[in-house]
Amino acid sequence: MIYTIFLYQSHTGLLIYDKSFQEISSGKMEMFSSFFTAIKTFVSELVLDDSLDRSKDLTNIELKNYSVLITTIPKINVDMVIIADKEDIKALNKVIPKLIKLLIKYEQLFLSWDGNRDEFNILEQPLTELIISNVKVVRKSLLEHPDQMLKSIWAHKKQLSREKVENLIQERDLLIYKIENTANLTRKVAISETVVELSEKLKDEITFLKYQNEINKLNNEIKDVRFKLNYYLEQIKTTLNEAINSLGDKPIHLGDYKNTYLSLYSFSTKLRLIKDTGWEIYRELSSKLIEKDTLEDHELSELVQNLLKMSSNIEDYLN
DSSP states (O other): OEEEEEEEETTTOOEEEEEEOSOOOHHHHHHTHHHHHHHHHHHHHHHHOTTOOTTSSOEEEEETTEEEEEEEEGGGTEEEEEEEEGGGHHHHHHHHHHHHHHHHTTHHHHHTOOSOGGGGGGGHHHHHHHHHHHSOOOOOOGGGSHHHHHHHHHTTSOOOOHHHHHHHHHHHHHHHHHHHTOOOHHHHHHHHHHHHHHHHHTTOHHHHHHHHHHHHHHHHHHHHHHHHHHHHHHHHHHHHHHHHHTTTTSOGGGSOOHHHHHHHHHHHHHHHTTOSSSHHHHHHHHHHHHTGGGSOHHHHHHHHHHHHTOOSOTHHHHO
């Protein structure tokens, strides 16, 4: 089957259009974003490789059970790259001329391209129909064996010197140590992304995929933190208003602010997970609230007013 078709501008190597025929859920795509980036990077490097013989109608690069077929279309200044199962090469050899004929119909669009990829959405329907009517489409994915795909890709890359490899391993080990000893989730994501990059240079598919998966988990944790921050922010005001309304004519010090304290404390705890500074302010306010008897009436009143004026926009606390 065909997994993906890429169209690159020949002289720049810029990706013009890509169409995936793989069965990939959005969650999987997000989880393995670096995997797909590695594939795109590899394919773009192939297109820009000076050793590529453009006099040939078709260049075939084998990747384990897959093939990368590169066809240069000089008339529209495009390199068409197809990733497919190795067993389907014969069928593809019959389809490629039809694909070329289809693309040449849009010659002016390719030759006048100004960098806006959306212009090529017009190819979606005719290209998809052409593939489906000529090639048996089996719903598979390159993600079935991502480790094998990465190994095959990296086998085409130059070997690093022993000294370079050792330096990269030391750098990566230090970053992994930092990840394990860092509470801030956003910093963990940033460091994990660097670990993925270093693992690609080291051709270490196990660590590459492990930390790609870690990035996905961390991003989900960040989404959960943001959700809970919104929840606790809402609860701070709700419980505080309830405490004030229940006072009636009683002095402000007699209010029961326990639930507000819990929400405010939880808010500061969650904020600390994605922001290094600023969370201390709300931790301090929660302490003042629970120790209200140490405050003067005007101090407690000011504290309550400040809490009620807290912004409802979570972004104001993250910038």
